[in-house]
Amino acid sequence: MDIEDWRKKIDELDTQLVKLINDRAICAVEIGKLKQNSAMPVYEPDRERIIFDNIARLNHGPLSQIQLRQVYERLIDVMRQVQSVDTESDRNSS
């Protein structure tokens, strides 16, 4: 395979990744609404610890645990943003 073949494969993976990341964001939004109803905090360190343990267990490389965690730290940071903004806009519209 040449560079262009590998790049085509990356573009295919990105199609799936963008979908899955947004699917994950839908879940975060829904959890945000449920948290709001029960006055739970957006930031839950125990749950985040479980996520990091899960992905470490699922990781068979080539990414190192640190590299995968770097990606996930950003991902979870953005998910927390989505959850907060959604919760706030709900509050403003109510």
Next chain:
Amino acid sequence: MDIEDWRKKIDELDTQLVKLINDRAICAVEIGKLKQNSAMPVYEPDRERIIFDNIARLNHGPLSQIQLRQVYERLIDVMRQVQSVDTESDRNSS
């Protein structure tokens, strides 16, 4: 669906995401080897611009373009690390 149901869904999505992110890393490693053989640089701003255009086109939310881009900036940063380290270890072993 309650919070636990949404979290189960997130855990399922993470199983797929960890696999796809690593599949993407495999591609980056392979491209790194091909680049090394043809003395191409690891950092290619034109290719990265194409990736950002692609994901913006694929994005139908709920993530905003800025939020998706934040995730991808970290992802690509880590992919560049994988490519550089691999290229370096090849060089050291030759």
